[in-house]
Amino acid sequence: MRGAKSAKWVAGAIVVALAATACGGGSGEDEPKDKGALAGYVSIDVGEPQKPLIPADTNETNGSYVIQSLFTQLLDFDAKGEIVYTNAESVTTEDSKTWTVKLKSGWKFHNGEDVTAQSYVDAWNWYANIKNNQQNSFWFADIAGYDDVHPEKGDPKADKMSGLKVVDDTTFTIDLKERVPYFNYKLGYTTFAPLPKVFYDDPKAFGQKPVGNGPYKFEKWTHKKLIQVQAWDDYKGPNKAANKGIQFKNYATLEAAYQDVVSGNLDIIRQVGPTDLPKYKQDLGDGAIEEPYAAIQSLVPAFYSKTFKDVDPKVIQGLSMAIDRDTITKTVLNNTRTPATSFTPPQVKGNQDLDTDVFTYDPKKAKALIEEGGGVPGNKVWIQYNTDGGHKEWVTAVCESIRNATGVDCVGDAKPDFATDLEARDNDEVKSMYRGGWVADYPVNVNFIKELYHTNAESNNGRFSNKEIDALMAEGDKAESLDEAVKAYQEVEKKLVDEMPAIPLWYYRINGGHGKGVDNVNVDFHGDLELTEVTTK
Amino acid sequence: MGRYVARRLLQMIPVFIGSTLLIFLMMYALPGDPVRALMGDQAFDPAVVESIRHDLGLDLPIWQQYLNYLGGLLQGDFGTTIGSQRPVADIIAEAFPVTIRLTLFAFVFLVIVGISLGVIAGLRPDSVRDRGLLTLTLVLISMPSFVLGYLMQYLFAFQLGVTTPTVQDSENFGDLLLPAIVLASLSLAYVARLTRTSMAENLRADYMRTAVAKGLPRSRIVGVHLMRNSMIPVVTFLGTDIGNLMTGAIVTEGIFNVQGVGDAIYEALFRREGATVVGIASLIVIVYLVASLLVDLLYAVLDPRIRYA
Numbered sequence: 001m002r003g004a005k006s007a008k009w010v011a012g013a014i015v016v017a018l019a020a021t022a023c024g025g026g027s028g029e030d031e032p033k034d035k036g037a038l039a040g041y042v043s044i045d046v047g048e049p050q051k052p053l054i055p056a057d058t059n060e061t062n063g064s065y066v067i068q069s070l071f072t073q074l075l076d077f078d079a080k081g082e083i084v085y086t087n088a089e090s091v092t093t094e095d096s097k098t099w100t101v102k103l104k105s106g107w108k109f110h111n112g113e114d115v116t117a118q119s120y121v122d123a124w125n126w127y128a129n130i131k132n133n134q135q136n137s138f139w140f141a142d143i144a145g146y147d148d149v150h151p152e153k154g155d156p157k158a159d160k161m162s163g164l165k166v167v168d169d170t171t172f173t174i175d176l177k178e179r180v181p182y183f184n185y186k187l188g189y190t191t192f193a194p195l196p197k198v199f200y201d202d203p204k205a206f207g208q209k210p211v212g213n214g215p216y217k218f219e220k221w222t223h224k225k226l227i228q229v230q231a232w233d234d235y236k237g238p239n240k241a242a243n244k245g246i247q248f249k250n251y252a253t254l255e256a257a258y259q260d261v262v263s264g265n266l267d268i269i270r271q272v273g274p275t276d277l278p279k280y281k282q283d284l285g286d287g288a289i290e291e292p293y294a295a296i297q298s299l300v301p302a303f304y305s306k307t308f309k310d311v312d313p314k315v316i317q318g319l320s321m322a323i324d325r326d327t328i329t330k331t332v333l334n335n336t337r338t339p340a341t342s343f344t345p346p347q348v349k350g351n352q353d354l355d356t357d358v359f360t361y362d363p364k365k366a367k368a369l370i371e372e373g374g375g376v377p378g379n380k381v382w383i384q385y386n387t388d389g390g391h392k393e394w395v396t397a398v399c400e401s402i403r404n405a406t407g408v409d410c411v412g413d414a415k416p417d418f419a420t421d422l423e424a425r426d427n428d429e430v431k432s433m434y435r436g437g438w439v440a441d442y443p444v445n446v447n448f449i450k451e452l453y454h455t456n457a458e459s460n461n462g463r464f465s466n467k468e469i470d471a472l473m474a475e476g477d478k479a480e481s482l483d484e485a486v487k488a489y490q491e492v493e494k495k496l497v498d499e500m501p502a503i504p505l506w507y508y509r510i511n512g513g514h515g516k517g518v519d520n521v522n523v524d525f526h527g528d529l530e531l532t533e534v535t536t537k
Numbered sequence: 538m539g540r541y542v543a544r545r546l547l548q549m550i551p552v553f554i555g556s557t558l559l560i561f562l563m564m565y566a567l568p569g570d571p572v573r574a575l576m577g578d579q580a581f582d583p584a585v586v587e588s589i590r591h592d593l594g595l596d597l598p599i600w601q602q603y604l605n606y607l608g609g610l611l612q613g614d615f616g617t618t619i620g621s622q623r624p625v626a627d628i629i630a631e632a633f634p635v636t637i638r639l640t641l642f643a644f645v646f647l648v649i650v651g652i653s654l655g656v657i658a659g660l661r662p663d664s665v666r667d668r669g670l671l672t673l674t675l676v677l678i679s680m681p682s683f684v685l686g687y688l689m690q691y692l693f694a695f696q697l698g699v700t701t702p703t704v705q706d707s708e709n710f711g712d713l714l715l716p717a718i719v720l721a722s723l724s725l726a727y728v729a730r731l732t733r734t735s736m737a738e739n740l741r742a743d744y745m746r747t748a749v750a751k752g753l754p755r756s757r758i759v760g761v762h763l764m765r766n767s768m769i770p771v772v773t774f775l776g777t778d779i780g781n782l783m784t785g786a787i788v789t790e791g792i793f794n795v796q797g798v799g800d801a802i803y804e805a806l807f808r809r810e811g812a813t814v815v816g817i818a819s820l821i822v823i824v825y826l827v828a829s830l831l832v833d834l835l836y837a838v839l840d841p842r843i844r845y846a
Contacts, residue, residue, distance in 0.1 A: 050575060050620040050808070059579055133589045135575065138582040152584055204622065223623070223631055224796045251703075256794040259702035263694060388807065418577075419569025419809050426573065437578050451580055458580045 040244030041228075042518055042534045044268040045257035047250045048224045052207025055193040056127035056134040061528075062248075064190060069229050069246055069531060070212035071193035072237050074101060074120075075184070081294070081347055081443030081525045083184065086237045087115065087194070087213065089170075091187060096179040096480065103170040107236055109196040110217040117172035121164045123195035125149065130156055132203075136191040138458075142183060144175040179478055181485035185442040215241045215532050224250050239532045242520070246531055261287075261515050267536075268514040268521060268529060274390055277334040277511060284513040292338055293527030294347035294440035295508040296448065299383060299398070299433045300462040300501070307381055307432035314373030316500035317358050319381070321366035322405035323398055325359070329506055332397045337506035343448060343493050345507045347525045350445030350486035356497050359504065363405035370406055382413040382431040386421035391435055398505070425461040434461070436502060440526045444482075445489045449473070453501045464501035541845040542830070549826050556822045557610075557815055558603065564811040565599050571619045571809035593619060606812065616812035618805075625816045628801060633820070635707045636797035639790075640782045642710065642717035643724075648775065651725045655732025659767070660759065662737040670733065674726035686719045686792035703794035716793040720786055724778050731774055735767040742766075765839050772839065776832030780825040 049063030058067050074088035085091075089102040107115040126132060128140040130150045140146055144163030149156045163175035176183060186192075194213060199206045210218055215237065216229035227248040231241035249266060251257035254273030260266035262283050272280045281288045301308040301316055308316075325339035341359050344351045357365070370376065383399060385391040392412065399410035413431050415421040425434055438459075441447050450473055451457050455465040469492060476488030512529070514521045517537055522530045572589050590596045594605060609616055615625035658670040677685075693715060694702035704712045739745065740763065748758045787799035798817060805813035836843045 048621075052622055060577060130584060130588055133585055133592065135581065135585060137585055138580065150582075150584070207622070223627070224801075250796065252794050252796065252800050253791045256703045256792060259690060259694070260794075263702050265701050265703070265705065417569065417807055419571065419574035419807075420567075421569075422574055422577075423569045439579075441579070458582070459578070 038245070038247070040536050041247050042243045042245070042267050042531065042536060043247040043249055044529070044531065045251045045254075045260075045266060045270060046227070046248035049227075051135070052204070053210045053221075054134070054203065054207050055123075055195075056136045056139070056191045057207075058190070059136055065528065065531075066227055066229070066248055067190050067193070067210075067212075068214070068528070069216040070210055070214045070218055071190060072212070072214040072239075073190060073192045073194075074103075074187045076239065077188050077443055077525055079522065079524060081349060083188070084238060086239065088187075091184045093184075096181040096183070097176050099174040099176070099183060100167075101172050101174065104236065105170050107213060108234060109211055109213045110232060111196060111198065111211050113196045113198075114169075115194055115213050116169045117166045118169075119194040119196065120192075121166050121172055122200075123193070124164060125160050126195070126200070127191065128161060129159060136189075139186065139189060139191045142176045142178075142180050142186070144177050146177070181477070181479045181482045182442070182444045182446055185444050185482075188442055215239055216246060219245070226250065239530075241532045242535050243518075243532075244536075261513060264515050264517065266515065267518045268512065268534070270510070270512045270529060272511050272513060274334070274393075277336065280511070280513055284515075287514045287516065287521075289512040289514065289521060289523065289529075290335075290509055291523040291527075292346070292507055292509045293523060294345045294443055294525050295527060296340060296343075296345050296438055296504055297337070297506055297508065298340075298436045298438075298502040298504045300436040301433050301464075301503075302428070302430035302461070303463050303465070304428050305430060305432045307377055312373035313498060313500045314369045315376060316503060318366045318369030318373065318406065319376075319402060319408070320358050320500065320503040321360065321362045321369065322402045322408075323503070323505065324361040324401045324405075325506060326361065328394060328397045328401065332393050333506075334511075336509050336511050338509060340504035340506050343496050343502070343504055344445045345440070345448070348440055348443045348445050348448060349482075350490050350493075352490050352493065354494065354497055358497055358500075361401075361405075367406045370408065376408050379407075380409040380411070381433060382411055384413040384415060384421065384424060384430050384434040386416070386418045386435075387414045388417045395435065428463065430461070433503075436461075439508075443525050445486060445493065446476070449489050449492055449496070450477075453496065460501075462501060464499075466499055466501075469495055469499065538845055542834070545830050545833075549823070552826060553819060553822065554607070557607070557819045560815045560818045561603050561606065561811065562599070564809070564814055565602075567809060569809055571595075571811070574809060575620055589619075593617075595619075606815070615816040618810050618813055620808060620810065625813050628805075628813055629816055629820065632796065632798045632801040632817070635795060636783055636786065636799070638707070638710075639713055639717055639720065639786065639795060639797060640779065642713050643721035643782050644775075644779060646717055647721040647725050647728060647778075650721075651728030652732050652771065654725075654729040655771075656736060656759075656764070658729070659733040659736025660740070662733075662740070667733070670729060674729050677722050677726040680722075682719055682723060682788050683792060685722055686716075686789055689715055689719055690792065703792075707795055707797070713795070716786075716789050716795055719792075720782060720789045724774075724782070727774060728771060731771050732767065735770055736763060739763055739767050768839050769836060772832055772835050776828045776835075777825070779828045780821065783824060784821050 046065045047062045049066060050060050051057050051063055053066055055067050055071055058064055072086045074091060076084050076086050078084050087103060087107055089104050091099060091101050093099045103117060109115060124140055127134045128137050128146055128149050137150055143161050145161035148158040149161055166172045196211050198211060215232060215235045217232045219228040219230045221227045230245040231243060254271060255275060257266060257269050258272055258276045261269045329337045329339055342351060342354045383395050385395050395412040399412060402408055402410040415424060424430055438448060438452060451459055453460060453464050454473055455470050472492045472495060476485050479485040479488055510523055510527045518534050519537060520533050520535045522533055524530050572586050594602060606616060617624055654670055658667040661667055690702045693699050700715055706712055744762060748762050783798060786797060787803055790797050790799045802814060802817045837845060
């Protein structure tokens with residue numbers, strides 16, 4: 001019996017200990033809770049940012065949403081993709097090589113510090129420096145002196161880019177390595193935001209509690225639950241907040257967020273999950289949002305693979321014509337995409353009618369083209385995709401369509417997740433084609449052509465290489481004006497139809513919604529909701 | 538007794554080291570580089586990827602990475618995450634209290650409701666209420682937790698409006714009620730069935746007849762003689778189930794939007810955050826070890842014939 005008694009003691013003690021730890025967190029009854037909405041605040045399902053909140057270190061959507069609310073860069077774009085000056089008075093150039101930026105005066109950071117030309121130049125130099133490991137540092141690569149602060153290998157030779165010069169408090173100039181006629185469009189990317197002096201004292205702490213110059217100022221970040229920002233009264237830009245603040249709430253699943261919108265516990269959902277898509281328009285009524293935006297999904301042939309090595313482009317044209325885009329977008333994809341008719345989405349400058357039938361479903365011609373081009377080696381193609389992104393359904397449908405139309409066997413090559421998928425792409429291990437996606441960084445056709453199909457482009461994982469097309473792009477970059485550059489790239493796009501570096505499938509649409517508590521929810525050109533315009537009732 | 542406990546606790550050390558090593562190696566074996574994955578679909582600069590990998594020590598050989606990790610662990614440092622650069626300890630400290638609360642809630646519900654149901658049915662085997670319980674548990678066992686989860690959400694949040702569909706505040710026990718019930722329901726069926734069968738069997742045992750013959754009051758016969766002997770298989774099940782409740786809650790956590798351990802480990806795995814996965818998984822291993830020790834000790838409480846030296 002002695003044994004039994006002491007066992008009771010031990011067991012009892014452990015139970016008490018467990019109970020104590022469990023209650024420790026739960027007893028804070030008086031603490032302010034995240035529950036319920038604050039009056040005048042708009043809540044939206046935006047998950048935990050992957051990285052600290054530093055403008056040049058964020059390119060995924062969650063972080064970008066928060067960064068965009070906290071920081072304002074020189075300029076922005078309207079829904080049509082036209083430039084709207086925000087912090088800049090003007091951005092001008094004579095020769096597309098030297099750009100002069102004039103800032104609006106009187107702008108301040110949230111801590112009261114003035115936003116000056118120096119705030120921009122210092123920030124950009126810091127972002128570009130290889131030592132600081134900023135993910136978007138390559139965005140500064142056009143600027144003269146970038147290679148000194150960001151060498152391919154080894155330590156930087158300088159900590160300032162020679163191309164950036166401060167003229168006075170509100171003026172600075174940017175010298176580029178070469179002409180880039182569309183450089184001002186790049187400046188609309190959040191990476192080009194300025195930083196206050198406090199940043200340099202402790203970048204790590206700043207990333208948790210950023211101080212920006214945007215329409216909202218940072219309030220709090222409860223990790224994995226909520227980020228809250230408050231409208232900033234002294235904001236001088238055109239996109240001043242029409243609400244009192246934003247709550248970015250983290251949801252584990254799209255379905256959970258959707259349930260909260262329907263029941264009124266959440267104001268806005270950015271994307272309705274596949275299970276709720278068939279009924280969200282009924283559930284949300286006027287609150288349902290369905291808008292196209294500047295993003296495209298393609299099938300990208302790997303030109304090193306057995307299937308597509310030295311392939312006749314006619315074969316790829318044939319495969320493209322074998323895909324019944326209309327039916328697949330309507331059925332399998334529930335109208336979340338619009339069939340593609342070119343390599344660029346309609347929202348970008350320079351999108352054109354290509355006057356071709358390569359993107360139209362025509363099984364007979366598809367078959368004929370593939371035969372004409374010498375057929376597909378092994379009569380089989382693979383489409384690589386990641387299973388964690390909801391792609392399986394449409395890949396299966398596309399394969400079905402190709403198989404039925406042409407008799408070429410087509411199977412999905414599933415990778416368990418995005419990381420594995422990317423690794424196979426980077427290491428040139430794609431069996432024949434992969435699923436490619438691209439969202440506009442800036443609304444110009446160059447972004448969809450040069451970054452994807454230039455021989456040296458980082459994202460050209462299909463390793464498409466065509467000297468003639470590279471030369472045409474170089475020609476476009478030398479253009480005197482933006483219009484000329486856009487025209488030159490339109491010529492490139494026409495060439496792309498003959499060479500088929502990818503099979504464009506469809507453009508994205510945003511399928512979101514909002515509850516009855518808010519109004520005036522609009523979508524910008526790259527599919528983000530314009531949170532500053534949202535009004536509460 | 539004390540020596541027995543001490544020995545068991547000491548045994549946990551090699552198990553802990555072994556399990557961290559195994560999980561560490563498994564994470565390493567997974568394809569996909571976490572730093573590269575951070576860059577996503579869009580353009581990026583390989584030099585930056587290399588530089589980040591170097592700063593985090595991810596370019597070192599695997600054994601050196603493991604030693605570094607273990608060295609940090611001994612000093613109480615769980616490492617930092619790759620993406621957010623936050624200490625893994627913070628992430629654990631956020632996720633575990635939520636899950637422990639949910640688990641404890643589910644566990645209490647499970648013990649009280651499950652055992653009572655089992656007792657009620659077990660005392661009258663093959664009666665109507667026994668058959669009723671067997672049918673109910675059969676339904677619970679065969680229903681996947683996401684079906685039950687959505688059903689409960691629909692009924693209680695949308696039709697009756699008693700609660701919000703998702704957990705708004707994971708420190709609020711009222712909010713956690715629904716997910717806890719869903720989480721517990723599968724195990725509830727097992728516990729009820731185990732108790733019922735064990736009870737029904739022991740009812741026919743010799744010592745029961747003796748107890749009745751001695752003229753003991755019925756409450757004592759059932760409460761002490763029958764219950765104590767019938768609880769051993771149930772306690773074994775409950776012990777291992779604590780671990781299951783903690784780790785197996787991914788689906789339930791997703792439906793009700795509870796940011797607990799299941800959610801944290803899934804996300805870490807998805808992003809190849811090795812240090813986070815190893816940290817959380819090792820803690821769960823410890824939970825399992827402690828729970829099984831508790832179960833072994835409870836045997837001695839329930840059955841005096843069992844002794845540990």
